[in-house]
Amino acid sequence: EADIYQTPRYLVIGTGKKITLECSQTMGHDKMYWYQQDPGMELHLIHYSYGVNSTEKGDLSSESTVSRIRTEHFPLTLESARPSHTSQYLCASSRMYRAEEKLFFGSGTQLSVL
């Protein structure tokens, strides 16, 4: 089934650890995004990509990095996690149809850094 998948769903780690949040979509979308969101709060864009080998920083400053080597895969990496990184991370991909950009979101990764 065409969808967008994020793993892990929940992650609890210690300060200073390196982590990678996975995001894959099977819809063939070119554009992909990472948002940071505290529960029920504003969506903060931290990274986006227009396609393979394209990555851009979003509006919210983030210490994370992303890569886009394959169309379907857009992982997010934190080199050294800190308690301030505790949040939910939502991945999304988009389909353009007649200049209408429709986003499809993954289920999110809830990250807790102790």
Place this chain on the structure above:
Amino acid sequence: GENVEQHPSTLSVQEGDSAVIKCTYSDSASNYFPWYKQELGKRPQLIIDIRSNVGEKKDQRIAVTLNKTAKHFSLHITETQPEDSAVYFCAATFTGFQKLVFGTGTRLLVSP
């Protein structure tokens, strides 16, 4: 820069009442305005959208209106039900930057 303001931040209504959420945008060239609904613990999902060449669009109990001159658009929910309780996000496409910018969200609570 591009900006979308959304009001109110929280809205409480009784079941059966109507709810209205309003957004304003800064770029007069914006041409696409979607609304997303995020239920508790779930992912945001597109519920309705409108293009700049249309003034109003309806889908059952929800409708969106657009006033291009004033640069604002609104979500209207009639006959609200408890399952309408969620956070609603408006958004606008900023053509110069080719990206969607979200409003800050409205938490809607529908009480039985």
